[in-house]
Amino acid sequence: MTGQIPAARPQNAHFSSGPCAKRPGWSLEALKDAALGRSHRAKVGKAKLKLAIDLTREILGVPADYRIGIVPASDTGAVEMALWSLLGARPVDMLAWESFGEGWVTDVVKQLKLKDACLLKAPYGQIADLKSVNFDHDVVFTWNGTTSGVRVPNGNWIPADRAGLTICDATSAAFAQDLALDKLDVVTFSWQKVLGGEAAHGMLILSPRAVERLETYTPAWPLPKIFRMTKGGKIVDGIFEGETINTPSMLCVEDYIDALQWGKSVGGLKGLMARADANTQVLVDWVAKTPWVDFLAADRATLSNTSVCMKVVDAAVTALPADAQAAFAKTLASLLEKEKVAYDIGGYRDAPPGLRIWCGATVDAADIAALTHWLDWAFAQAKAGLAKAA
Known part of the structure; x- marks a missing residue:
């Protein structure tokens, strides 16, 4: 986790869960x-x-x-x-x-x-x-x-x-x-x-x-x-x-x-599934080494490979009242949108507060990988804001 601006940006910042990113190369x-x-x-x-x-x-x-x-x-x-x-x-x-x-x-x-x-x-x-x-x-x-x-x-x-x-x-x-x-x-x-x-x-x-x-x-x-x-x-x-x-x-x-x-052109159903699986695996690997975040899915066998929902599990955040936790998650999404590296990744309005990153086949794994560094950056920024407020 670092407060330093990441060097690489996603080539495509569209991670919305619907309408979702257009296919690569679309015009x-x-x-x-x-x-x-x-x-x-x-x-x-x-x-x-x-x-x-x-x-x-x-x-x-x-x-x-x-x-x-x-x-x-x-x-x-x-x-x-x-x-x-x-x-x-x-x-x-x-x-x-x-x-x-x-x-x-x-x-x-x-x-x-x-x-x-x-x-x-x-x-x-x-x-x-x-x-x-x-x-x-x-x-x-x-x-x-x-x-x-x-x-x-x-x-x-x-x-x-x-x-x-x-x-x-x-x-x-x-x-x-x-x-x-x-x-x-x-x-x-x-x-x-x-x-x-x-x-x-x-x-x-x-x-x-x-x-x-x-x-x-x-x-x-x-x-x-x-x-x-x-x-x-x-x-x-x-x-x-x-x-x-x-x-x-x-x-x-x-x-x-x-x-x-x-x-x-990308291999039909098997190719499309493989792209979604590869995108999700990037997040699986990142979550495994990132202590402040976890998947909303309690059982990894039921983890979606398209609409991947995550929650903040950092103790300083989970100790906050529910409305403050929701505000923290919104801050993460807002910071990323302001930097134009991720659009529309806030959790659904009726869901627990957190982030939702689309990993469907039209997204490229390299963009997910670049996004993870920005997620760490946004968390560091938002947590620093908590410390100042305290």
Whole structure:
């Protein structure tokens, strides 16, 4: 730890957990072939949307009999479509260990008002007891806690012969973690996470079991137009072939296609996962030798390799009142932003105070390594400020 200004700066200071850093080498030139000023229902528009779906299937390894749709309102919209369209046929187990999982609990309990919802919760830094999940029920969970830096370790806890559906919010896991798609009936994510695409569009992946539920079950509540995936008791196939429910931004579509093609160029899913793992390893090595900081994840096996959340464990800081600890963490983030070496790395507003550094595939490990020196510098500056105040 030193108060001396580090010599090297990150080449790219974008470490936000969403929207995330653009791919290395990105520029507006990448969007020159966007189908602008054209209907998304014209041949050129449909072809672009279908290409986005096909590339998603190829890179993620989505089974051929699963459907992939582009839907409104980012990952939130995709999750809401699934919850409102599929739940109610069986009891449901709701797993929550961070703010977005808590949000889905609120929707199910307070908006859909399902009486047979079982809540399995864990505090930030931990995950719910996966052995307690009842797979005769539907199950809703986040694969990777974007605001807690904690993920499920694998898909082994999900049985192949489950009776209920598994509905997985995978927005900060897709393209960086092995999702065990054969164990998931609904998968949702947004473009602006691991591939650094633009906002407002979500992806919805449905297994044959999820499609069967849609075609055989009618919810007790009315569905808004943008949630409706069936007509006359049959799935609307066009939604999963590029015929979107509402008008998409063809500029954003082009950007997603560019990000997918870049993903292919770095080795597809394995290459993208390896980049995220390498980025996270830089922080693992740094934390191991840095006494003032630790990961929010209590178990290293559940440590996220995308939204890496950390807490200050220095005794002088942990002895402070909670609001002062939060102020200290904000000071760290502010110092780094002022120096233009790290943008948007404060912990999520509902999470314990700390830092959150995005390590997804569009970030370079060299930039993470450079950032660690600045983190030490910022801590030294902030702690010196504490000493002066005392």
